[in-house]
Amino acid sequence: MFPEYIVLHTAAFTGRDCDRDMIDQWHKARNWSGIGYHFVILNDKHSQKADGSIENGRPTNKAGAHALGLNSRSLGICCIGHGDKFDFTPAQYESLFSLIRRLMTEFSIPADKVIGHRELNDLVKQNIISSRYRTSKSCPGDKIEMNYIREQLAHITASPEHETLAVSxxxxxxxxxxxxxxxxxxxxxxxxxxxxxxxxxxxxxxxxxx
Ligand SMILES: [Zn+2]
Incomplete structure (x- = not known):
């Protein structure tokens, strides 16, 4: 997979101790091959693990299962918590920005292609994905300002690492x-x-x- 977008999600779960393993179980229960996100960022409601911990989900060279219509073109990051009810914690934001910056550089992804799950609808409007992928979700949540997140990332310049073929x-x-x-x-x-x-x-x- 060659990711072109980064899609941000919320676990939409207010309980304690939610992490990569818990989500892996949820997704296996849906008969998926396992966790559909590439990364999970924990919040302050875990008894053993620190607020802001980044956990690996699916390897980044495998398509995820998190954004129907864009799975073969994107990496999925899930922030634990419930974005309709609470904003991410400061530690989550700190980890989120450093993780996204790393991925933007590694995969040459510009800030405007860092989107919230709900913004798939904008891609439908722009004819980038088919209208059958319209979503009714508010994910990553009403409390999460995607424009604020993109502003924090805007000064990162994507640097293409792929060799350019010798064509005229x-x-x-x-x-x-x-x-x-x-x-x-x-x-x-x-x-x-x-x-x-x-x-x-x-x-x-x-x-x-x-
Ligand atoms: Zn989502």
Whole structure:
């Protein structure tokens, strides 16, 4: 997987001792292969583990199960707690910013592609994902200001680490235009949109059209 977005979530759970293992059990109970998030950030309601602890979920080279329609293109981070009821703790924010900064650098992800789960609806509006992926969730929660989070990250510059293939400017332009045409007419092939997205977001294609 080549992640292009970072999607932020809340566990939407007010109980104690919630962590990676608890979420892993929830998701296994849904018959998933295990935890659907790539990272979990604990809050101050854990009896053994520190507020702000970062735990690993799914490896970052595996697609997650956290944002239908964007799973093959994003990393998922879940903050423990309930974002509709309480803001994240200061320690959670501190860990969240350092984790996101690291991922932004590692995967060349710009701040405007750090989104809340509920903002999948903006991607639907922009025709980036199909309208069948519209969500009614408030996740990561009403108390969480995604614009504030993005502002804190905005000064990070994504640095592309992928080698650029030796292709002429001319064929680069032709490729970019061809993809733009496909994007423009995506409504005409509703069942092939996921495959198109996968193609467009293949590292080789990205490096060629950058
Ligand atoms: Zn969510």
């Amino acid at each position: 400017a001319e064929s680069r332009l032709a490729m970019t235009n061809a993809i733009a045409v496909l994007q423009q007419h995506r409504a005409q092939f509703p069942n092939a949109q996921d495959e198109l997205d996968e193609f467009i977001h293949h590292p080789e294609i990205i490096s060629m059209t950058r």
